[in-house]
Amino acid sequence: MTIELVLFFLLAVVAIGAAVGMLLSKNAVHSALFLVLNFATVAFFFLFLGAPFIAMVQVTVYAGAIMVLFLFVIMLLGAEQLRQPSTVLPWQPPLTVFLAVVFVGAAWLYFANAGPGSLAAPPPFATAEAAGAFGSPQAVGQTLFQTYVLPFEITSFLLLIGMIGAVVLTRDDKKR
Amino acid sequence: MIPTSYYLALSAVLFAIGVTGVLTRRNAIIVFMSVELMLNSANLTFVAFARQFMDLSGQVFVFFVMVVAAAEVAVGLALIVAIFRSKQSISLDELNQLKG
Amino acid sequence: MFSLVPLVVLFPLAGFAANAFFGRQLGAARAGLLAVLAAGAAFLVAVVQLAALAGNGFAPVTVPVAEWLRVGDFHVAWAFQVDTLSVTMMLVVAGVGTLIHIYALGYMREDVQHNGDPGRYPRFFVYLNLFLASMLVLVGADNFLMLFVGWEGVGLCSYLLIGFWFEKGAAGLGNARAAMKAFVVNRIGDFGLLLAMFLIYWTFGTLTFSELFERLKTVRLDATGQLIVTAITLLLLLGATGKSAQLPLYVWLPDAMAGPTPVSALIHAATMVTAGIYMITRNHVLFALAPQSMEVVAWIGAATALFAGTIAVAQTDIKRVLAYSTISQLGFMIAAVGLGAYVAGMFHLVTHAFFKALLFLSAGSVIQAVERGGAQGGAHAGQSAEAHHDPQDMRFMGGLWGKLPITQWVFLIGALALAGLPPLAGFFSKDEILLDAFEHNPAIFWVLVAAAFLTAFYMGRQLLLVFFGQPRSTAAAHATESPAVVTTPLIILALLSFFGGLLNLPKFGLYGYAGSLLLKEFLSFSVEAEALPFNAFVAGLSTVLALAALGLAYVLYGRAQATAQDRDPLAALLGPVFGWLRDKWYVDELYGFLVVTPFNTLSQLAARALDLGGVDMTFNNLGELARAVGAGLARFQLGYARRYALVMFLGAVAVLAYFLIAR
Numbered sequence: 055m056t057i058e059l060v061l062f063f064l065l066a067v068v069a070i071g072a073a074v075g076m077l078l079s080k081n082a083v084h085s086a087l088f089l090v091l092n093f094a095t096v097a098f099f100f101l102f103l104g105a106p107f108i109a110m111v112q113v114t115v116y117a118g119a120i121m122v123l124f125l126f127v128i129m130l131l132g133a134e135q136l137r138q139p140s141t142v143l144p145w146q147p148p149l150t151v152f153l154a155v156v157f158v159g160a161a162w163l164y165f166a167n168a169g170p171g172s173l174a175a176p177p178p179f180a181t182a183e184a185a186g187a188f189g190s191p192q193a194v195g196q197t198l199f200q201t202y203v204l205p206f207e208i209t210s211f212l213l214l215i216g217m218i219g220a221v222v223l224t225r226d227d228k229k230r
Numbered sequence: 231m232i233p234t235s236y237y238l239a240l241s242a243v244l245f246a247i248g249v250t251g252v253l254t255r256r257n258a259i260i261v262f263m264s265v266e267l268m269l270n271s272a273n274l275t276f277v278a279f280a281r282q283f284m285d286l287s288g289q290v291f292v293f294f295v296m297v298v299a300a301a302e303v304a305v306g307l308a309l310i311v312a313i314f315r316s317k318q319s320i321s322l323d324e325l326n327q328l329k330g
Numbered sequence: 331m332f333s334l335v336p337l338v339v340l341f342p343l344a345g346f347a348a349n350a351f352f353g354r355q356l357g358a359a360r361a362g363l364l365a366v367l368a369a370g371a372a373f374l375v376a377v378v379q380l381a382a383l384a385g386n387g388f389a390p391v392t393v394p395v396a397e398w399l400r401v402g403d404f405h406v407a408w409a410f411q412v413d414t415l416s417v418t419m420m421l422v423v424a425g426v427g428t429l430i431h432i433y434a435l436g437y438m439r440e441d442v443q444h445n446g447d448p449g450r451y452p453r454f455f456v457y458l459n460l461f462l463a464s465m466l467v468l469v470g471a472d473n474f475l476m477l478f479v480g481w482e483g484v485g486l487c488s489y490l491l492i493g494f495w496f497e498k499g500a501a502g503l504g505n506a507r508a509a510m511k512a513f514v515v516n517r518i519g520d521f522g523l524l525l526a527m528f529l530i531y532w533t534f535g536t537l538t539f540s541e542l543f544e545r546l547k548t549v550r551l552d553a554t555g556q557l558i559v560t561a562i563t564l565l566l567l568l569g570a571t572g573k574s575a576q577l578p579l580y581v582w583l584p585d586a587m588a589g590p591t592p593v594s595a596l597i598h599a600a601t602m603v604t605a606g607i608y609m610i611t612r613n614h615v616l617f618a619l620a621p622q623s624m625e626v627v628a629w630i631g632a633a634t635a636l637f638a639g640t641i642a643v644a645q646t647d648i649k650r651v652l653a654y655s656t657i658s659q660l661g662f663m664i665a666a667v668g669l670g671a672y673v674a675g676m677f678h679l680v681t682h683a684f685f686k687a688l689l690f691l692s693a694g695s696v697i698q699a700v701e702r703g704g705a706q707g708g709a710h711a712g713q714s715a716e717a718h719h720d721p722q723d724m725r726f727m728g729g730l731w732g733k734l735p736i737t738q739w740v741f742l743i744g745a746l747a748l749a750g751l752p753p754l755a756g757f758f759s760k761d762e763i764l765l766d767a768f769e770h771n772p773a774i775f776w777v778l779v780a781a782a783f784l785t786a787f788y789m790g791r792q793l794l795l796v797f798f799g800q801p802r803s804t805a806a807a808h809a810t811e812s813p814a815v816v817t818t819p820l821i822i823l824a825l826l827s828f829f830g831g832l833l834n835l836p837k838f839g840l841y842g843y844a845g846s847l848l849l850k851e852f853l854s855f856s857v858e859a860e861a862l863p864f865n866a867f868v869a870g871l872s873t874v875l876a877l878a879a880l881g882l883a884y885v886l887y888g889r890a891q892a893t894a895q896d897r898d899p900l901a902a903l904l905g906p907v908f909g910w911l912r913d914k915w916y917v918d919e920l921y922g923f924l925v926v927t928p929f930n931t932l933s934q935l936a937a938r939a940l941d942l943g944g945v946d947m948t949f950n951n952l953g954e955l956a957r958a959v960g961a962g963l964a965r966f967q968l969g970y971a972r973r974y975a976l977v978m979f980l981g982a983v984a985v986l987a988y989f990l991i992a993r
Contacts, residue, residue: 062232066240073247073267082259089263092244096270099237103281105289112273115296120266120303127307128259131314136257136321143970150253150976154246157983160990161242165235173238175231176282189280189289197286198293209297216301223308253976261972326969 062102069095081135082128086121093117104179105189237278244271258310258320262303269299331382334375335393335410338420339466341371346459353452362435365455369431369462373424379417388414388855392472392540399475406537411472415856418676418849419469419608422683426600427462429819433691434458434592436815440698441590445495454494454590461487465601469608474527474537477609481523481573484602489513491593492586499588508585515582519572523609526565533558543615551619563616563623567630570606574660577634581918583657587649591694594649599656599690600683607663607679611672614857618670628668632767632777635661637915639784643791644900644911647722648693651792655748656686658781662763665774671766672857673834673850678763680849681747681755681830688744688823695737695812695820696730696796697721704805719803724792725894729801733809736817738797740824745793747827749786750876755830757873762836765868766860779875786876790883791900799887802894836864 072092079085093116100109128134165173179185187193198206244267251264273292280288310320317324345368353361383391390413399406410416434454442448464483471477493509500507531537533555534545551559570576575583586598597603610617610627617624635658642654659682666675700721719726731738747754750761760782767775801807811817834849850859886899901908910916 058232062236066236069240070243070247073244076260076263076267077247077251077255079260082257085260085263089267092267093270096274099240099274100277102232103237103277105277105280105292108273108277108289108292111293111296115300116266116270120300123303123307124259124263127311131311131320136319140256140323142323142326143968143973146972146976147254150250150979153976153979153983154250157249157979157986158242158246160983160986162239163990165239173233173235173282175233176284178231188284189286193286194289194293197290201287202290202294205294209294212301213297216304220304220308223305223312249979253972253979256972322970322972325971 058102065095065098069099083125083134086124086128089124090117090121093121103189104185107189107191107194234278234282238275241271241274241278244268244274256321256323258313258322259307261322262306262310266299266303269295331378331385332391332393332412334382335379335412335470336395338372338375338379338410338424338470339463341368341375342459342463342466344368346456346463349452349456349459353456354449356452358439358448358451361452361455362438365459366428366431366435368459369424369428372462372466373421373428376417376420376424379412379420383412383414383417388852390414390540390856403535404531406473406475408476409472409538410470411539412470413856414852414854415608415611415676416469418680418853419604420466422680423462423465423469423601426683426687426823427458427465427596429822430592430596430600430687430691431455431458433595433694433816433819434590436813437592437691437694437698438590440701444698444701445498450494454491457487457490457494458592458596461491461597461602465605468605472539474530474539477612478520478523478527481569481605481609482520484597484605485513485516485520485573488516488586488589488593488597488602491597492589494590494593495588505588508582508588512582512586515579516572519569519579519606522565522568522572526562526569529558529562529565533562539612546615546619556620559616560620560623563613563620564626566609566613566616567623567627570610570627570664571630572606573609574603574606574664575657576606576630576661576664577637580634580638580657581921584650584653584914587647587653591649591690591697594653595687595690595694598653599686603656603660604663604679604683607660607667607675610664610667611676611857614667614670614672617667624668624670626668628665628771628774631661631664631666631668632774632781633661634658635665635781636777636784637661639781639788640911641914642788643784644898644908646725646898646912647720648696648724648727648792648796649690649722651724651788652686652689652693655689655785655788658785659686659748661781662760662778665778666763666766669763669766669770669774671763671770671860673853673859674759674762674766676853676857677834677849678759680833681759681827684823684830685744685747685754685756685827688740688820688827689748691816691820691823692737692741692744695816696727696734696741696809698812698816699730699734699737699809700727700803700805702810703808704803706810707804707808719805719894721805723894724795725891725896726803727796727801727806728799728891729797729806730809731797734811736811736820740817740820741797742793743824743827745789747830749789749880750782750872751786751880752869752873753831755827755833757869757876758831758834758836761869761872762834762862764872765862765865768865768868769862779871782872783875783879786879787883790880791887794883794887799889799891802891836862 069092072088072095075088076085076092079088093112097109097112097117100106100112179188248264248266248268248271251267252261255261255264273295276288276292276295280286313325314320345365348364349356349361356364383389390411392409392411394407394409396408398408438451438454442451442454461484464480464487466480468477468480468484471480489509489512492512493506496506496509499505527537530542534542536542536545549555568579572579583598583603587594589598617627638654638657638661642651642658645651645654659678663675663678663682666672666678704721743754747756750757752758764775764778764782767778801809832848834847836847847861850861853859886903891899898908904911913919
């Protein structure tokens, strides 16, 4: 057991724990905070995997902007908790848990049976420069603006449309 | 180094938890957060494979997923606000107009 | 100039489209005017084609318009055949058509009032323009398939126009039934034409007239080939008997009189019913190779001429007499083309178009005069018992001479032209057919002479019943003349009927005038034409017989009948035979017994047992099953998106599991 593996399992436990916490919290605000913790942990994994740029975006956009928006809406609506207990779909939770377990089991089986080496640890970087170059903002930027420049432009449209949609949907009915 | 399959297994677990949240929670906002969790677990596999195959396309895809997620959250939260205005609730149990 | 020929179809088609889509917005007056302009423009184009032909030395020209079908070797184009034959037909169709359009402007205005639906006025012109376009496609076609399009198009318009007042007639169904009868009987003929087309393509590999005739020129027929050509020509003849109302498929034409009178004049006298004669003439090269078929054609024509003539003498409906007369005259033309006398057939076709259109239109004028008289007389005499008699029944007419100053004269000219009195058009054209029969086939000659005698007789009878004697109803007593828009075309047609003989005057010995045999010279560029010398015996015989028949009619009907209930003088003369004539030899009843009743029984059986009991039940039950399954499955549709998502997830897990197991 190397120090890396120890770190990995430690963080994995935190990530899974945070996810379960989000799932089980009665209060939506707690859920949101657990999710922030989960996102932050995943950002660490991104760093392990040689993706510092993505890790930073994860923290700023996801854990920062998006989750703040969630919290804002929860507090705006005062919808931290639902008042009535559930009366419909009694079989929904046990069925879901069963299927989720089957899913994880199936995935586990798959990884266990994967050919030797195909999903083994990738070789480490030869030099510090090589490690710094892979996944750096410069490298990601070059890929983004050379190979994927058209999808990139399309995403800008998507954002614009999302923005307009949000504005239209939340307009006051009376002023329409 | 940590085997890529470990990341994938972790991602599968997170994904399963996300699915469970979507399918069992009634609070629309928490359902949304669960969707975000699922997207995030998918991102984790992208980045893991990007490292495995030394190809930055995986990371760029994560970038795109985040953009989509941001747009989705904006629209989705707007929807929730609109629903709350008309129903005075964000419980998904109230929304069964699709009943056959 | 030749390239203008598509316009001959496009003008009426444009009129049709404009009135069909905007007729209501245009209003009655403008819709009618538009239709007349479209018809007139088509006539002008036809005249231009005549001029173009003259400038081309009358050589035939093919004007391709567009590719239509190309499947492997099979190739059909939209193309017009411009030759003297098709241009003759175009001139007749568009010319007479235009006059009848003008007539219809006035006639239909009263007709729609009389039938109580003025909103239907533009619709009449929609159909009329469509008919004109279809008929011109038919005569202009350069191949069988395009001819067939026109052939079916005119059949459709005929159906629509016979059923123009589809809610009227006996039991509110009479007109609809008449239209249906025309359509179904025509289908039998169309079936023959279609089979002939298949056989032609199968044998000769082309449907284009010029290519087919080119191939026929070099072909050397063995016994099988002879059989095939005979079969083709007989099938074409079946098509012609349907469209041109010959034995045994003539039964639809008398019933077609249910249509408004301009329709009877244009479609069921002057143009559409001549399509069969035109088609046979167009295919004269084919018929020339099948002498037995020619014999059959000639005999069918002659038999129809006589048979229809016998029925016509005992009818009381003014339009029905003319309908049977039309069948009889079409028989003359078919007999002529069967004898190889194509020019004589076409000549009679042209003059017949003039004087029969004239007779029908004048009959329409008479009918409306009586209708007006009925309305007026009813106003005078209060509600009289006979106020609701049929305005087309000649027994209730009489004494109209002097009340209809224009109609009476034009009707007289038309009747005498049809009777075949010199120097009117009918004399020359009928005489030429008789002459051909006299030279080639004496048996047919005597049959046709008998038919010609009957023709003169029933026209004399009609004239006397309608115009002379004393009025036999208040409606007839108060009849008034039609407006100028109705009478003007009548006058033009009367002039054409009077002077139409000039088109093809025979040469009297050596004293031929410069324009004699004009039509023959003209048509000889399209069909072979034989010029027979003038025969004084034939001409004398037909004239004497016509006069004798008119005299006989005067003897029988000259003494005025007092009331409509009087017994027909002919009945006294003929005894029980008259009943057979009046009831049309019971052919309708025979067909009803032989064909219609068994067919209806079979249809009923198929409808009840097979369709309702078998097919419908199967599919109704299948539908019920689907509904039941759907209702069962709908219970799973709880309306909760979460449940749907769960099922989706179930599917995703199942797919994943499948891949793991299948690997």
